[in-house]
Amino acid sequence: ILNVEQSPQSLHVQEGDSTNFTCSFPSSNFYALHWYRWETAKSPEALFVMTLNGDEKKKGRISATLNTKEGYSYLYIKGSQPEDSATYLCAFPNTGGFKTIFGAGTRLFVKA
Amino acid sequence: DADVTQTPRNRITKTGKRIMLECSQTKGHDRMYWYRQDPGLGLRLIYYSFDVKDINKGEISDGYSVSRQAQAKFSLSLESAIPNQTALYFCATSERTGENEQFFGPGTRLTVL
Numbered sequence: 444i445l446n447v448e449q450s451p452q453s454l455h456v457q458e459g460d461s462t463n464f465t466c467s468f469p470s471s472n473f474y475a476l477h478w479y480r481w482e483t484a485k486s487p488e489a490l491f492v493m494t495l496n497g498d499e500k501k502k503g504r505i506s507a508t509l510n511t512k513e514g515y516s517y518l519y520i521k522g523s524q525p526e527d528s529a530t531y532l533c534a535f536p537n538t539g540g541f542k543t544i545f546g547a548g549t550r551l552f553v554k555a
Numbered sequence: 556d557a558d559v560t561q562t563p564r565n566r567i568t569k570t571g572k573r574i575m576l577e578c579s580q581t582k583g584h585d586r587m588y589w590y591r592q593d594p595g596l597g598l599r600l601i602y603y604s605f606d607v608k609d610i611n612k613g614e615i616s617d618g619y620s621v622s623r624q625a626q627a628k629f630s631l632s633l634e635s636a637i638p639n640q641t642a643l644y645f646c647a648t649s650e651r652t653g654e655n656e657q658f659f660g661p662g663t664r665l666t667v668l
Contacts, residue, residue: 447597475654486559486645487598489656532597540654542613545590545597 447535449546456523457554463519464549466533470514477534478507478518481548487532490518523553558582559660561646567666568636576631576663578646586649587629588657589613589621591642598645604629605651636667 448467456462468476475494479487491500496511504521520527530548537543559580568574578587585606590598590613600613602621610623618640622630633640643664647657 477656479656486659486661487657488659492654492656494654534598534657536654540586540649541603541611542600543588543657545599547595547597 447533447544447546449531449533449549451549452547453550453552455552455554458524460523460553461519461521462523462551463517464531464551466516466518466546468514468516468533468535468544470512472538473511473514474538474540475536476509476516477536477543478516479532479534481530481532483529490531518549520551523551525553525555527551528553557661559646559648559658561644561660561663563663564661565664567668569668570637572636572667574633574636574665576644576646576665578629578631578660580627580646580648580658580660582648582658583626584648584658585626585651587623588647588649589619589629589631590645590647591615591640592645592662593642601631601644633665633667636665638667641665641667 478490481487491507493509498509500507506519509516530550532548533546535544562577588603589601604610604623607623620632645662646660649657
């Protein structure tokens with residue numbers, strides 16, 4: 444069974460802090476990696492779809508990098524704001540995208 | 556209007572009851588999925604469907620069944636609900652190409668007493 448691990452489980456930061464968290468996935472048979480943002484009482488929404496080793500994606504203050512050879516991706520948030528408080532999920536679709544394994548998520552709390 | 560809708564949004568039922576959760580989408584996507592989410596765990600795949608005639612089991616399909624009535628509709632049934640099926644259930648859709656992201660419905664919170 445494939446394992447997708449995220450660390451840390453939760454993170455408390457102050458407004459203005461920059462932060463990052465990790466997603467680890469199997470490095471063999473890489474197909475794609477997704478990052479989702481999941482706010483409380485809402486549904487997960489895609490942030491990034493990453494497919495190539497060395498990919499770097501950016502959306503506003505949030506960016507992500509991908510290393511498929513060693514099996515990890517980092518998500519960075521620059522200058523965290525209270526509205527960034529959410530659970531950030533990474534997801535690893537198998538080849539062909541038939542099944543997607545989700546990590547348990549990193550729960551971010553940003554205090555004003 | 557939401558692209559992926561789920562009904563009901565909340566449901567409380569008793570052990571042994573049959574229950575159906577429904578999902579509809581207006582995104583025109585071929586692929587649809589049902590997941591459950593439990594505290595401390597990631598989303599786990601129950602069933603997925605690539606079109607009306609193609610339905611596949613996910614990692615935790617025991618105790619569940621599905622029906623793909625049309626491209627836009629995918630229902631999840633619990634034939635005889637049990638308490639450990641208490642969870643948050645999400646429907647999701649994606650385009651045909653696998654690496655595309657999934658679009659989630661608002662979720663159904665199911666409690667089995």
